[in-house]
Structure formats: structure tokens, C-alpha cells
Amino acid sequence: MTPRRQRMFMLAAMIVAVGASVFFALRALHGELLYYLTPTQVAEGRAPTSGDFRLGGLVLPGSVRRHPGSMTVRFVLTDGHHSIPVVFTGVLPDLFRPGQGVVARGDLVKGTFVANEILAKHGPGYHPPGIHSRYNAPHIPGSLPGGTTALVTRP
Amino acid sequence: MSGRWSRWIHRWASPPYFYRVSRPWGRAFAVVSFVAIAIGLYGGLWLAPPDFQQGNGFRIIYMHVPSAWMSLFIFVFLAVCGLIGLIWRIKLAHAMASAAAPIGAAFTAITLVTGSLWAKPMWGTFWVWDARLTSELILFFLYLGVIALSRSFENPQTGDRAAAILAIVGAVDVPIIHYSVDWWQTLHQGSIFRGNPFDGHLHTTVAPSMLWPLLVMWLGFMCYFGALVLWRARSEILLRQLDTDWAREAVGAP
Structure with missing residues (x-):
């Protein structure tokens, strides 16, 4: 694996990890963070x-x-x-x-x-x-x- | 995938080549930007009719909405520059990000200030902590973070890489800002564009007579960004490469 490809994978892994944690955090907050109730x-x-x-x-x-x-x-x-x-x-x-x-x-x-x-x-x-x-x-x-x-x- | 892409990127990333070709491009962007903003302001402030409920007060939309779009676009630009800089080790990408970040921060500040001035007469308050306003404020702090981080290390390369990683991670705020008005109940109204642009169902909630100056202003702001980022990146790479022959020649140093 070339160093460049290695960096690509590192960044891709970081993006997936951050994306997944934010996705689950947002799912948990889906019903909250409401400015008002109907x-x-x-x-x-x-x-x-x-x-x-x-x-x-x-x-x-x-x-x-x-x-x-x-x-x-x-x-x-x-x-x-x-x-x-x-x-x-x-x-x-x-x-x-x-x-x-x-x-x-x-x-x-x-x-x-x-x-x-x-x-x-x-x-x-x-x-x-x-x-x-x-x-x-x-x-x-x-x-x-x-x-x-x-x-x-x-x- | 690396062969053709890498060649293309590396040719453009050569600082002397970039320094040479960016000058006419920057001037072209500046001319289009000036013309578009002049037409957009005339269209928005004089030709567009008053709004059915906000009267002439709605005209601040011609600053607020294009600035907001720019604040999102420039952060994506930072993240893409960061990826190119980290993966291909291209110094020009970091110089471009460094040139773009303060422009993005300025557009975000304009978005927040014009939004606040617009909210007071229409909503009845300068600020609320709803999902849209809060996520846009977080974007402003992310810009400040990227700017501060890139200057926080003795080795400028370390600063570039740290700022690039923050830009890539922080870009997650961009879709959150965009979809905040759909995902959560906010005081801020929904998006003025609806549907999917790729299946032909895109439509807008704005009358055509009010929409075209908005799009022209957006074109003007994009070109303004293009001109300014090239101009700033030119100075940035000169500063970064002052120890090279081409840069010394470019600034007329002996």
C-alpha cells in the first residue's frame, strides 16, 4: 500500500467514524432540540x-x-x-x-x-x-x- | 484512480504555474462579480415588488440568503482543500484553505448579523436558540477554530494539517444547518427550494420576480469569493515560498 493510499484510508476511516457518531447522536436528539411543541x-x-x-x-x-x-x-x-x-x-x-x-x-x-x-x-x-x-x-x-x-x- | 487525477492536480498545484494562471482568472471573477452584484442589487432593491406580508423589509434577503449559501459552500471548499492537501500532500491546497477561511468567516458573520436585523422586526426578537440559528453560529466558531488552529503551531505544516482535519470533521455541520429546518421544529422558516434537483421536481417558494435578483446576487458572491480567494492565495504562496527563485523573481527581489 502506498503512503498516499494509506492516508486516503485513514481519512476515509475518520470520516466514517465521525459521520457515524454524529448520525447516531442526531438520531438520539431527533425528538429533542425542538424550539417549540405543537x-x-x-x-x-x-x-x-x-x-x-x-x-x-x-x-x-x-x-x-x-x-x-x-x-x-x-x-x-x-x-x-x-x-x-x-x-x-x-x-x-x-x-x-x-x-x-x-x-x-x-x-x-x-x-x-x-x-x-x-x-x-x-x-x-x-x-x-x-x-x-x-x-x-x-x-x-x-x-x-x-x-x-x-x-x-x-x- | 490516482494516475490521471494526480497528474492533473499536480500540474495545477505547481506554485509558479498557479501564480501565473490565477491572475487572469482572478480578474475575470472580479469583473463578473462586480457586474452581477450591481445587477442583483438593482433588481433586488428597485425592480422586485414588495412582499405580501413583509413589505420592503424582505429585501434584506438579497444579502442574507446568498451570504448563508456562501458560508456553507466555503466550508465545504475548506474540507475539499483539506482532503487534497492531506492525501496528495499539495501545499497549494493548504494555501487555498488558508486564503478562504477568513472569507467564509466573514460571510457567516454577515449571515448572522443580517439575520438578526431581519428577525427583530419580523419575528419579534434578535436571536433565538433554535436548531437553524444555533448550527449556523457553531459554523462561525468552526471557522474561527480553523483559522486559529492553522496558526497555532511553530511548524506551519503541522498547523495546515490540524486545520485541514478540523475542516473535514467540521463539515458535518453543513448538512445539519441545511436540514435543521426539516429535522427539528424551528422558529426559522423552511428552505425556499424544495424537492430534488435531479428528478426535475425542484421548485421554489419565491415568486420569479423576486427570485432572479437573489440568484444573480449569489452568482456575484460566488465570483467575489473566486476573485478574493485567488488574490489571497497568490499572496499566501508568495509568502510561503519566498526562499525559492521563482517567488523572489515574482516579487522583484534580488
Whole structure:
């Protein structure tokens, strides 16, 4: 075996070893490293029993209620299979609107998610106004493609 | 496999030959880069329509996304240079990696800064520790690690080899960054390209009127990298070979 070929094999072995360890590490972390949980994952009991966590989903159209004279807003967060009512007092991101994806941080109090921070999670679609794209809403795992448009028109 | 490949690599790897041919190539890259970035910026900032939800704020995409692509591409470039340098013992490959690493670090920094400035008005925060942002930040530290490691040894060859190994191992972060938005639930939105480019099912989530300036900017950034890496590699091999006749002649030393 020439020295060059030997170096090739050494490097190939190193790449395989590193690749395999990273592959198994990532497999183990597949269900973790989630920035947010969906309402379905919360229903499966994956949310912590105490303390804050992040809840992500789509703002159900028609569910947004603002309290006159206060900064409090109530809406329903859904992934199409499960829904959780959310209450939040504070400044919403500009992109907040019905059908939009949001990630809320807070905890569950008697079935209502009391949020202390709301971030917008928009979809990967970019286009001028007036065009319908199924990428307008972000993809929430477990939900139907097309966001809440598909949700609300579903029988 | 080593015969033809090795001959081709060794011819290009001859420092005097590289020093001679890299000059016109570098200039060509620089000209294309200048023209493409000018057209891309004009297309992105003036011709492309405002976005349906982000208005004019989306235009930072024309810096952010091509920079992000470059940050991934240049790290793969480092890993390939490292492999060539380690297997064929080609010094030029290490010089190229050494020239490319700071450029890649700069593109990664631009990606992180523009992303942060974009996230604040749209998402509502400068930074989140989701899988996409965190893996891109790790890439920035990997670049710094490669740069630091190559300069940490008294023997420059040892530094080159250590940096090459870190680049090869660290390249595992590149697919992780790319697929992070599919593998984990992130705040960052999904990729703007979907499907497989090899079976004809590749499609994009961006309207054509907004997409073309993005691709032109990417071409401009690639050529900018090509020009800059050749220019920096030329200085690098001159410095490394100052004890040879051709290099002394090239810089006009007696």
C-alpha cells in the first residue's frame, strides 16, 4: 500500500467514524432540540409539568379577541388536530394575524396557555400581494399543508 | 484512480504555474462579480415588488440568503482543500484553505448579523436558540477554530494539517444547518427550494420576480469569493515560498 493510499484510508476511516457518531447522536436528539411543541405534542403529554415552555402553531382565523382598553389579546393556537386557547398581554409582532404561525412562551394554567412572549413564525413564501401560495403559512408538523386555509375549509 | 487525477492536480498545484494562471482568472471573477452584484442589487432593491406580508423589509434577503449559501459552500471548499492537501500532500491546497477561511468567516458573520436585523422586526426578537440559528453560529466558531488552529503551531505544516482535519470533521455541520429546518421544529422558516434537483421536481417558494435578483446576487458572491480567494492565495504562496527563485523573481527581489 502506498503512503498516499494509506492516508486516503485513514481519512476515509475518520470520516466514517465521525459521520457515524454524529448520525447516531442526531438520531438520539431527533425528538429533542425542538424550539417549540405543537398542541398535539402537548396533548401527548410532552410538555413539562411545571415551568415555561414554548407552544407553536397557527392562529385560528376568527378566534382573535382583543380586550378594549387593554393590551390583552386572546386567540386559539392550532395545528389542525388539537387546539389550545392562548392569552397574552403585551406587544404582538407586526406579522401577527389570523392564519399566521406564532411561537408563544409561557405555561398552561387550567387549559389556557398564559403567554409572556409571542414571536411570529412566518412561512417560506415570498411574493407580491394578491397571489395565493401554499407557502404563506409556516409548516407546523402534523398540520395540513396550506396552513389554516386548508384547516377552516376542511369539513 | 490516482494516475490521471494526480497528474492533473499536480500540474495545477505547481506554485509558479498557479501564480501565473490565477491572475487572469482572478480578474475575470472580479469583473463578473462586480457586474452581477450591481445587477442583483438593482433588481433586488428597485425592480422586485414588495412582499405580501413583509413589505420592503424582505429585501434584506438579497444579502442574507446568498451570504448563508456562501458560508456553507466555503466550508465545504475548506474540507475539499483539506482532503487534497492531506492525501496528495499539495501545499497549494493548504494555501487555498488558508486564503478562504477568513472569507467564509466573514460571510457567516454577515449571515448572522443580517439575520438578526431581519428577525427583530419580523419575528419579534434578535436571536433565538433554535436548531437553524444555533448550527449556523457553531459554523462561525468552526471557522474561527480553523483559522486559529492553522496558526497555532511553530511548524506551519503541522498547523495546515490540524486545520485541514478540523475542516473535514467540521463539515458535518453543513448538512445539519441545511436540514435543521426539516429535522427539528424551528422558529426559522423552511428552505425556499424544495424537492430534488435531479428528478426535475425542484421548485421554489419565491415568486420569479423576486427570485432572479437573489440568484444573480449569489452568482456575484460566488465570483467575489473566486476573485478574493485567488488574490489571497497568490499572496499566501508568495509568502510561503519566498526562499525559492521563482517567488523572489515574482516579487522583484534580488
